[in-house]
Amino acid sequence: MSELVLGIDIGGTGMRATLAELEAGRPVPIAGLSRAEGLRRGPRGVDGAATAAATAALVADLLAGRDARVTTVAVGCAGAADLGDDVRAHLPAALWPICGPAGVVISSDLLTAFLGALGGEAGVVLAAGTGAVALGGDLAGEWRRADGRGDLLGDLGGGAWLGRAGMTAALCAHDGRRGGSPALLAELTRAYGDPPGLIRELNARPDRAAVLAGFAPVVLSAARDGDGVARRIRAEAARHLADTAEAARPHTLPGPVPLAITGGLATHHDDFRAELIGLLPGDFEMREAAGTPTDGALRLAVSLPPGADRLGVRVFRPS
Numbered sequence: 001m002s003e004l005v006l007g008i009d010i011g012g013t014g015m016r017a018t019l020a021e022l023e024a025g026r027p028v029p030i031a032g033l034s035r036a037e038g039l040r041r042g043p044r045g046v047d048g049a050a051t052a053a054a055t056a057a058l059v060a061d062l063l064a065g066r067d068a069r070v071t072t073v074a075v076g077c078a079g080a081a082d083l084g085d086d087v088r089a090h091l092p093a094a095l096w097p098i099c100g101p102a103g104v105v106i107s108s109d110l111l112t113a114f115l116g117a118l119g120g121e122a123g124v125v126l127a128a129g130t131g132a133v134a135l136g137g138d139l140a141g142e143w144r145r146a147d148g149r150g151d152l153l154g155d156l157g158g159g160a161w162l163g164r165a166g167m168t169a170a171l172c173a174h175d176g177r178r179g180g181s182p183a184l185l186a187e188l189t190r191a192y193g194d195p196p197g198l199i200r201e202l203n204a205r206p207d208r209a210a211v212l213a214g215f216a217p218v219v220l221s222a223a224r225d226g227d228g229v230a231r232r233i234r235a236e237a238a239r240h241l242a243d244t245a246e247a248a249r250p251h252t253l254p255g256p257v258p259l260a261i262t263g264g265l266a267t268h269h270d271d272f273r274a275e276l277i278g279l280l281p282g283d284f285e286m287r288e289a290a291g292t293p294t295d296g297a298l299r300l301a302v303s304l305p306p307g308a309d310r311l312g313v314r315v316f317r318p319s
Contacts (some may be wrong), residue, residue: 009296027298048086052094074301076112092316116296125257132158134248146247151209157240159213166219181229242279255283
């Protein structure tokens with residue numbers, strides 16, 4: 001019977017599980033499965049019961065027909081650090097009937113993204129997608145997190161922030177206020193009709209951040225086409241992200257500090273990525289992401305980095 005570890009990444013719009021064999025203490029993936037079904041949100045943050053049920057169903061399908069013993073399951077879950085109490089209350093018990101008496105490690109997906117993108121090395125990872133957050137670590141106990149505060153109070157420069165700024169500029173043009181962009185107004189009207197349609201859409205949708213982020217590519221496209229307002233918004237977003245990356249740089253690491261940028265906002269828009277990189281301090285060394293958050297979850301299943309508890313990591317074992 002093989003000895004296996006399981007790494008799981010749970011995001012806002014999907015989840016993936018990867019099964020790996022241990023070879024000389026290193027996880028070697030042998031199978032994976034993904035679903036376009038992400039975490040569920042409830043009044044206390046992440047809906048732990050619903051998220052646990054969906055995760056357990058994914059794992060059951062992945063393990064079906066395998067004669068294997070899973071020793072550790074590591075889960076990187078969006079929102080787990082600040083809003084994950086309900087997940088921690090439900091997920092281990094949902095996994096044990098499927099995996100057996102495995103240890104279950106629950107972490108923020110920020111840590112698993114860090115471990116995956118840098119391949120287990122020290123440095124900084126800047127995640128720029130719908131939100132914006134950076135994590136820096138020296139792998140000796142110092143961890144520095146910057147932003148990741150959500151679309152209401154933070155995520156500066158991320159997709160939701162960019163989309164909101166673009167929508168605001170469009171509405172300024174609609175009202176005849178300064179700072180308006182007729183080009184963005186035309187795009188907003190094409191998508192939502194008159195402004196009341198947009199207001200109704202945002203008020204009715206539980207995934208407000210995703211709706212806002214959906215307008216970010218429009219803003220970046222208008223900036224490429226030469227719209228002055230959109231270019232100013234893009235420049236401000238790049239400045240915010242550069243500041244976030246700098247704030248997460250560990251004090252103990254001498255330069256150059258490895259930096260990997262993940263997330264669709266910066267990886268799918270080359271001009272925006274170039275502007276961001278141009279604003280970073282010279283003591284960063286750019287790295288291509290070495291792996292995925294699921295790869296990072298597998299690393300977490302094998303070894304907990306020093307100080308991981310300060311990032312909200314918790315280990316559960318069956319009684």
